Each structure stands twice: as C-alpha cells, then as structure tokens.
Amino acid sequence: MENTIYSLIPPLLALLMVAFTRRVLLSLGTGIIVGALMLQNFDIAASGMKIFEIIRGLFITENDAGSWEVNTWNVFILLFLLLLGMMTSLIAIAGGSRAFGEWAIKKVKTRVGAQMLTIVLGIIIFIDDYFNSLAVGNVSRPLTDRHRISRAKLAYFIDSTAAPVCVISPVSSWGAYIIGLIGSILATHSVTDYGALEAFITMIPMNIYALSALLLVFATALFNINLFSMKTHEERAINEGQVLDPDKKAVPGxxxxxxxxxxxxxxxxxxxxxxxxxxxxxxxLYTGAQATDGEVTLLKMFENTDVAKSLVYGGLFGLAVTIVLFLGKRLPGKHFGLGVWKGIQSMLPAIYILIFAWVIVAIIDEIGTGKYLAGIVDGNINLAFLPVILFLIAGVMAFATGTSWGTFGVMLPIAGEIAAATDINYLLPVLAAVLAGSVFGDHCSPISDTTILSSTGAGSNHIDHVMTQLPYAVLAAVISSVGFLILGFTQSILLSLLTSIALMVVVVLVLRNWKSVKVN
Structure with a gap:
C-alpha cells in the first residue's frame, strides 16, 4: 500500500473526521491507527508497537553507534511552549496584560488599528514562523480582546502573515533552508547563470500565493471582510463581547x-x-555561527542555526525577565506557583495536538503519501501549465502531510528535474510555484504544526482557526492559480503579478460589503 493511492487514506480520513466531528485528537488518532494498521498489514499487535516506536522516536532516537540520544528538536519545541505558557501566566498575574490592554485601547482607538498593528507585527517578526506565531499572538491578544476582535480572526492574521513572510525573506530560518535546497538544485543541473541567493530573490515576486495572502490580510482588516464562519465569530465578539465560542472547551494559552x-x-x-x-x-545567530564551517556570514548563520534550541534559550531569558518583574510586585508566594502551574496547564492542549500531528506525519511519510503525490507529476504536458500544476500538487501534498518544509524537500528537486529535462527557462517559475503551493497547503491543513501554533498563539480553538482561515486561503489560491497560468504562458513576472493584484482588488471590492459585520 506504500506509495500508492491507498497512501492517501490515513490523511484524508483524519482530515474528513476533523471537518465533520471538530474533534482534533480523535480524528488524528483514528488516522494514526488506520495508517499503522496499513503499514503492518493489519496486524494489531505490530501496529500498536509501530505507534509506540514512532512516539518514542519523537523524544529519543538511536544513533549510528547504537546508543540512545534525545531528539532535541521536538523536546525543545515542547519546552518552549511550556516556557511561553509560564511567561504568559505570570505576566497576567502581575497585571501586565491588563495594563497593556488599557494603554493600547487609548492609543489604538479602532478595531481596524488593532488589526493593522497585529499584521504589521506579523510582518516585522520574520525570523521564524514558530516564533512569529507565538510572539505576535501574545503581544496582540490583550489589544484585540479589548477591541472585541474574535480570536479566530486574530489566529488568521497571525498564520497568514507568519509563513508568507518567512517564505519570501532570505534572512529567516525558512529562507536559509530554501536557499540551501536551491543551491543543490542549481549545482545538480549545472546552472551557473545565477547563484542560489540571487535565484531566491528573483523568485520573490513569483511567489504569488504568499503575496496574495498578505494583500488579502490587509484587505480583511481595512474593509472588515468576514467570510462564512468568520462572520459568526466576529458577530459574537462585537455584539456579546465573546472573543471565543463559550460552548467550546478551554483553548491553549x-x-x-x-x-x-x-x-x-x-x-x-x-x-x-x-x-x-x-x-x-x-x-x-550564536548557534548558527557555531555550526558554520569556514567564513561566517549572516546568511550562513541563519542557514545553520538551531531554531528549536534558540527558542528555548530565548524563552528562558524571557521567563527570567518575567520573574524579576513579577517578584517586584511583591505578590503572595502562592501566586507564583499558581502562575507556573496554570501556564503549564494552558499549553497542554496544544502539546497534545502537536504530538498527535507529529505521529500522523511520521505515519504519512512512511506510507509514502508524499512520494505518491509527487509521482503524479508527468513531464509530458504543455510546459505553460507546469507552474500552476506544481502549485496545486504542492498544495495538496502540504495539506495532506501537514508540512511545508517536507513538501519543499520532496517537490523542489522534482520541479528542478522537470524544468531541466524540458526547458531550463522554467526553472525559477516552477520552483516558486512549489514554494507558493506548499504555504497554501500548510495554511489549510489542521495537522500543520504552524497552524497549530498560530491557534495556540492567538488563544483560539484550533478547529475554529482552521475552518475560518480556509476560505481566505482558497480565495488567495484561486487568484494565484490565474497568476501562475499567466506566468507559465508568458514567462512575464510583471504581467502575472499585476494580473493577480488586479484580481485581488476586484475581489475585495465585491466582498467588502458581503458577509461583513456592521461595527457601531
């Protein structure tokens, strides 16, 4: 069943159950069990052992020497979530969140202003999408709550600025990773007309989805565009002051x-x-410099940095400053212990979802879902359709596997191979299409760690975030598809970009008064 159409069953089953039951852990757990059974020929005992081994591998792995070592990436990500939960809780007890909300409501007097500030913060903090999602959410939440902006909309703003900005920024963990992949592709196909960094920068205006998603975010804030279920969340927030659905369970953070x-x-x-x-x-910068051989440059530091370890170091420093300020309030000692415990508790739902998502991603990888989807690409097609086809396939792959980085790793070399075998002039357009499609699929996928962390940073119910963001992501993808068609047929970056912008303007003009919420 590996690398065949049957490999789509576990992710599709999980995704359909999420959509219909709105119960994330149950849905992911079902996908995990079915995937493990398929891998082990429906041997129940072997399937249980397979799941156990995958979970164990999330935390400890066996090295080449036969000894066990900690899987620092996963452990550090979870530890950072706990540190952030403790920080947020202690800041709230110290009165920092309330004071910031009161100050911000005086300075930022409109809902539009509060939303625009969130978006600008999401663009400015472009170093890493994990960090972006969690940091921007914790800064913006007191302000958006005061202006009665639903947590679902806050999560949308966070998620739809994090990855789109990171994927077009050369000085980010994403940019460094992508530039490294591009460099190997150029070397493999003996392309010497431009280097990896130059290629990456040239591809920025070709990443039509990332740019369309950012434009749509600004338009949503400026013109109060609320599509489908987002309208329900916004009406509840404005009319009842409920930024969260009161019928749902407690949310992360x-x-x-x-x-x-x-x-x-x-x-x-x-x-x-x-x-x-x-x-x-x-x-x-420090971990990147330590891991860099030879000349140490800013780009190489970001290329070789250990993001997870850096988040923990930053979290420890932030927590230390939080504790110093907390102690200065001379609050009862029990408040400190309460803050630490409640902070840990608040992040447990996000941690559970993240662990389940990691397990199903491992199952999906082993069963060959990504390889099957990548294998659908056939070079015997009109070259002009390549960019849009690769955009859509990368989107489906990232949606099904829950990982944009994994999609980059599989699809970029394939796209490079197709361009080299047909027309090398299509190399950059098809690479850009893969990057764009990967972010689109990531935005739509409930098992994406970036999506999970965006809902965590916003303090939103995870499925509420997935379902409210989906129409915006699909809309940006439809506009992007037209842009990639024009790019494929004309190879004109300017024409494809201008057409996409013009389409976005038309769509916004149509939507600005449709499905909106009146603000008194």
Missing part, C-alpha cells in the same frame, strides 16, 4: 481564572517580549 495585580505596568508585558525576541535572535 488561556488563563481566565487567574488573579490580576492592580499594580501592573505596560513594561510588565513589553520587557519580557523584548527579552524573548532579543534572546531568541541572539541564540539563533
């Missing part, structure tokens, strides 16, 4: 029952976040 000091200051929130940013970026 939410600590509504915590005591709050009335002596809180804005700096009690701002300084820990600044410390978190400075600590993380400094750690990324």
């Amino acid at each position: 939410e600590q509504s029952d915590l005591p709050e000091s009335d002596r809180g200051k804005v700096r009690d929130l701002i300084l820990p976040i600044i410390a978190l940013i400075i600590g993380t970026v400094a750690a990324m």
Whole structure:
C-alpha cells in the first residue's frame, strides 16, 4: 500500500473526521491507527508497537553507534511552549496584560488599528514562523480582546502573515533552508547563470500565493471582510463581547481564572517580549555561527542555526525577565506557583495536538503519501501549465502531510528535474510555484504544526482557526492559480503579478460589503 493511492487514506480520513466531528485528537488518532494498521498489514499487535516506536522516536532516537540520544528538536519545541505558557501566566498575574490592554485601547482607538498593528507585527517578526506565531499572538491578544476582535480572526492574521513572510525573506530560518535546497538544485543541473541567493530573490515576486495572502490580510482588516464562519465569530465578539465560542472547551494559552495585580505596568508585558525576541535572535545567530564551517556570514548563520534550541534559550531569558518583574510586585508566594502551574496547564492542549500531528506525519511519510503525490507529476504536458500544476500538487501534498518544509524537500528537486529535462527557462517559475503551493497547503491543513501554533498563539480553538482561515486561503489560491497560468504562458513576472493584484482588488471590492459585520 506504500506509495500508492491507498497512501492517501490515513490523511484524508483524519482530515474528513476533523471537518465533520471538530474533534482534533480523535480524528488524528483514528488516522494514526488506520495508517499503522496499513503499514503492518493489519496486524494489531505490530501496529500498536509501530505507534509506540514512532512516539518514542519523537523524544529519543538511536544513533549510528547504537546508543540512545534525545531528539532535541521536538523536546525543545515542547519546552518552549511550556516556557511561553509560564511567561504568559505570570505576566497576567502581575497585571501586565491588563495594563497593556488599557494603554493600547487609548492609543489604538479602532478595531481596524488593532488589526493593522497585529499584521504589521506579523510582518516585522520574520525570523521564524514558530516564533512569529507565538510572539505576535501574545503581544496582540490583550489589544484585540479589548477591541472585541474574535480570536479566530486574530489566529488568521497571525498564520497568514507568519509563513508568507518567512517564505519570501532570505534572512529567516525558512529562507536559509530554501536557499540551501536551491543551491543543490542549481549545482545538480549545472546552472551557473545565477547563484542560489540571487535565484531566491528573483523568485520573490513569483511567489504569488504568499503575496496574495498578505494583500488579502490587509484587505480583511481595512474593509472588515468576514467570510462564512468568520462572520459568526466576529458577530459574537462585537455584539456579546465573546472573543471565543463559550460552548467550546478551554483553548491553549488561556488563563481566565487567574488573579490580576492592580499594580501592573505596560513594561510588565513589553520587557519580557523584548527579552524573548532579543534572546531568541541572539541564540539563533550564536548557534548558527557555531555550526558554520569556514567564513561566517549572516546568511550562513541563519542557514545553520538551531531554531528549536534558540527558542528555548530565548524563552528562558524571557521567563527570567518575567520573574524579576513579577517578584517586584511583591505578590503572595502562592501566586507564583499558581502562575507556573496554570501556564503549564494552558499549553497542554496544544502539546497534545502537536504530538498527535507529529505521529500522523511520521505515519504519512512512511506510507509514502508524499512520494505518491509527487509521482503524479508527468513531464509530458504543455510546459505553460507546469507552474500552476506544481502549485496545486504542492498544495495538496502540504495539506495532506501537514508540512511545508517536507513538501519543499520532496517537490523542489522534482520541479528542478522537470524544468531541466524540458526547458531550463522554467526553472525559477516552477520552483516558486512549489514554494507558493506548499504555504497554501500548510495554511489549510489542521495537522500543520504552524497552524497549530498560530491557534495556540492567538488563544483560539484550533478547529475554529482552521475552518475560518480556509476560505481566505482558497480565495488567495484561486487568484494565484490565474497568476501562475499567466506566468507559465508568458514567462512575464510583471504581467502575472499585476494580473493577480488586479484580481485581488476586484475581489475585495465585491466582498467588502458581503458577509461583513456592521461595527457601531
């Protein structure tokens, strides 16, 4: 069943169950069990052992020497979530979140302003999508809550600025990874007309989905565009003051029952976040420099950085600053223990979902879903259709596997091979199409770790975020598909980009008064 159409069963089953039951863990668990049974020829005992081995592999792995070592990437990501939960909880008890909300509501007087500030923060913090999702959410949440902006819309703003910005930024963990892949593709096919960095920069205006998604985010904030279920969340937030669905269970990062000091200051929130940013970026540069052989440049540092370890270092620094400020409030000692425990508790739902997502991604990888989807690509087609076809296939693959990076790793070499075997002039357009499609599929997938962390950062119910973001992602993808068709037929970057922008303007003009929520 590996590498065949049957390999689509586990991810499709999980995705359909998520859509119909809205129960993430049950849906992912079902996909995991079915996938394991398929891998082990429906041997129940062997399937159970397979799942156990995958879960064990998330935390400890056996090296070439036969000894066991910690899988630091996964462990550090989970540890960073716990650190962030503790930071958020202690900041709330110290009164920092309330003080920032009161200050911000005086300075940012409109809902549009609050949304625009969130979007700008999402663009500015382009170093890494994980960091972006969690940091922007924690800064923006007090402000958007005060302006009665639903958490679902906040999650959409976070998710739809994080990956689109990271994928077009050469100085980011994404950019460094992609440039490394491009470099190997250019070397494999003896392309010497341009280097990897030059190719990456040339491809930025060809990444039509990333640019369309960013334009749509701004338009949504400016013109109050609320598509389908997003309207329900916004109406509840505006009319009832409920930024979350009260019928849903507690969401990651939410600590509504915590005591709050009335002596809180804005700096009690701002300084820990600044410390978190400075600590993380400094750690990324340090770990990147340590892992770089030969000349150390900024690009090489980001290419070789250990993102997960850097997040933990930054989180520890941010937590240390938070504790210092917390102790300065002279609050009862039990409040500190309460803050730490509640912070850990608040992140457990996100951790459970993330672990389940990692397990099903491992199952999907072993059963060959990605290889099957990649194998659908056939070079015997009109070359003009290549960009849009690869955009859509990369989107399906990222949606089914829940990983844009994994899709990059599989699809970029395939796209390069097709272009080299047909017309090398199509190399950059098809590579850009794969990048764009991977982000699109990632945006739509409930098993994507970026999607999970965006809902965590926003304090939104995960499935609410997935279902409300989906129409916006599909809309941007439809516009992008037209742009990639024009790019394929004309090879004109300017014409494809201008057409996509013009289409976006037309769509926004149509939607600005449709499905909107009146704001008094």
